Amino acid sequence: MSKDTSDLSPSTQQSLLQLHSHDNVAVALRPLSAGTIVKLANQTITLQSDVSVMHKVAIKNISADQPVIKYGQPIGIAIQPVAVGEDVHNHNCEMANQTKDFNFCSNISMPKMVAEAEQAQFMGYHREGGRIGTRNFVGIITTVNCSATVASHIAASLNTPEVLKDYPNVDGVVALTHEGGCGMKSSGEGYELLERVLTGYAKHPNFGGVLIIGLGCETMQIQRLINENALHESPRCQALNIQDAGGTRQSISKGIDAVKSLLAKANLDTRTAAPASHLTVALQCGGSDAFSGVTANPALGVAADLLVSHGGTVIYSETPEIYGAEHLLTQRSINPAVANAVLDRIKWWENYTEINGFELNNNPSPGNKLGGLTTIAEKSLGAQSKSGTSALQAVYLYAEPATAKGLVFMDSPGFDPVSVTGQVASGANVICFTTGRGSAFGFKPVPCIKLGSNNALYEQMGEDIDVNCGEIISGKETVTECGQRIFQEILDVASGKAPKSESFGYGLNEFNPWRIGATV
Known part of the structure; x- marks a missing residue:
């Protein structure tokens, strides 16, 4: 994003903040x-109407049908004349189809890379094949909803202080249950998507061992999943079929025995030093407000660039929330193939939403609008700042393994649990989640760091927020300083520090694979 104010530190006396010299609106x-x-600078403005905090004020006269400019980019058009000092929101501004400058690969930049010997380090779990985890759970992966209850009973039986005290190096047992796995085609987009999710979790470095449980007659067959995805049954990867085991009671008993053997194996693992290049951070935002694009998101972008400079990977997602700002990603794409892949996913979503009776430009939620966000373009421009400034290296389908280093994009819906489920399947071992309205999100087996955009949120929901970015607005901290703090928090959490959501036990219900296609 071509903001000319990379480090915002407004005066505590300031009432309005102009984010870019080309903007015709400012933020209250x-x-x-x-x-x-x-x-505002050399301008004196008389407010023509009441304006809520985080909402927009016109700082130039805007004619009807003229663009409303924020972040130096159009976020919509005025649907009536707007005078200086008027509030700008849904009553006088709407999304419009505007010509975008896709200009492939025209804005490629990379942070200065840190020498391997000087890379930051964290304490992680070293797995077979060079993968490194940030947690050490044992996972119970269900191929179908029919095995969910058995999996949950097994996990509940073992997630007790009495049992886990014998396995001090293990963080616990996670049962991953879902609604699918049957009543679907045995090929095609829906099947392949769930297959990628289950495979990604079975191979995830945050699991020291996994038990895969199925009913026996489902479409998503265990043996096919294992054979076609190089999972290989072993002392650390076991399988259980409820029908073959003799039903519920026998399956729970056999499952408990299997997971105890996995716990014993996982307990052999301890944390040792690892370079930050082995970190893959998922970027998320939920419950966004207008300050998200001013504080938390750009600060996370600084942290993302720092991680890239240390050789790590950053996964940016939520395709409906790049809509209206996708041209900035095509400009940052490392080559034309990556830029075209961005546009291919946008076209897929335009078609997908149309056939399901939706429109991408109707995305901002009621909470977003209360927080001052008017159009999807405005929301997307603010959201994109969390990706930093690095070149976009690759575009992946949902839950596809993210093998490239640097900034990558994974296609997903904007619904946080569904998006994060895919990012973790792609290999994320830390999640950073920005919020302005407030979020109670957490995840397992990957820790989730929540970043608040404003001081009021931190005062209201401080027990759920790990990093308060609101002091950027108060002028006590710059975006860069806050981003450096976030980067250190990533290293600390990767090394075992518990974020707020983990302390509350979040993550047992948030696993939510994206379901596409008919259920029959």
């Missing part, structure tokens, strides 16, 4: 009443 830093006179 506090609630403003009609008639209030405020100063």
